[in-house]
Amino acid sequence: MNTLLHICCAPCANQCIDILRADGYAVTGYWYNPNIHPFTEYRARRNCLREYAQSVELPLIERNDYGLRPFVRAVAEDIPGRCVKCYEMRLFAAAEAAKAGGFDSFTSSLFISPYQRHELMREVAQRAAAQYGITFLYRDFRPYFQAGQERAKTLGLYRQKYCGCIFSEEERYLKPHKILP
Numbered sequence: 194m195n196t197l198l199h200i201c202c203a204p205c206a207n208q209c210i211d212i213l214r215a216d217g218y219a220v221t222g223y224w225y226n227p228n229i230h231p232f233t234e235y236r237a238r239r240n241c242l243r244e245y246a247q248s249v250e251l252p253l254i255e256r257n258d259y260g261l262r263p264f265v266r267a268v269a270e271d272i273p274g275r276c277v278k279c280y281e282m283r284l285f286a287a288a289e290a291a292k293a294g295g296f297d298s299f300t301s302s303l304f305i306s307p308y309q310r311h312e313l314m315r316e317v318a319q320r321a322a323a324q325y326g327i328t329f330l331y332r333d334f335r336p337y338f339q340a341g342q343e344r345a346k347t348l349g350l351y352r353q354k355y356c357g358c359i360f361s362e363e364e365r366y367l368k369p370h371k372i373l374p
Contacts, residue, residue: 194217194218194219194297194298195218195219195221195295195296195297195298196213196218196219196220196221196291196296196297196298196299196300196330197221197223197254197287197290197291197294197296197298197299197300198210198213198220198221198222198223198299198300198301198302199223199225199283199284199286199287199299199300199301199302199303200222200223200224200242200253200301200302201226201238201283201301201302201303201306201356201357202238202241202242202302202351202353203238203241203242203244203245203246203345203350203351204341204342204344204345204350204351204352204353205302205303205305205306205338205341206222206242206245206302206341207245207249207341207344207345207348207350208305208334208337208338208340208341208344209300209302209304209305209332209334209337209341210222210249210251212332212334212337213300213330213332218330220251221251221252221253221254221294221296222242222246222251222252222253222254223253223254223256223287223290223291223299224239224242224253224254224255224256224257225255225256225258225283225286225287225290226238226239226283226357227258227259227260227261227263227264227282227283228260228264228279228282228283228356228357228358229357229358230261230264230357230358230359230362231359232259232261234353234357234362235259237351237353238351238353238357239255239257240351241350241351245348245350254290254294256286256290260282263282264279264282264358267279267282268358268360272360275358275360276309276310276313277313277317279358280303280310280313280314280317280318281317281321283301283303284301284314284317284318284321285317285320285321285324285325287299287301287321288318288321288322288324288325288327288329289321289325291325291327292325292326292327296327297328298327298328298329298330299318299322299327299328299329299330300318300329300330300331300332301314301318302334304331304332304333304334304335305334305335305337305338305341306335306338306356307335307338308356309356311333311335315331318331
């Protein structure tokens, strides 16, 4: 089985890659994150992923669109409810790329984060799979989050302090993080 793994960052991806490979999947990484801002943050995450992918011999497809304006336009009407638009942008793009690339399935490293809205992501990924006629490979990677962070620390990978969007960075400074359902 050949799966396309949408990757938000190397620290979140390392355990996902290992688990999928251990389960017998041929994994290709997919970088598309128009939500990450500012550009210096986008570049730091992308470059770290490039280096990590090379070190673990992970093929990597990059849709390297720094998407400040499209992202802000997509979420501007409902900033508190922005996560669904963010998930849609990335997971629909991953499903489309998986279908176009002849992959058997797609998934995302987003499913490792206890800070993301897991069930909402799952629902969005299922809709994307249905639209593009591709299998969504569901895995709840959250039990491996801490191990992934520890490995990232050991390897000296760049570790960010917010999900990526400029609004989450703002929230980082205004209130403590809560783990979302």
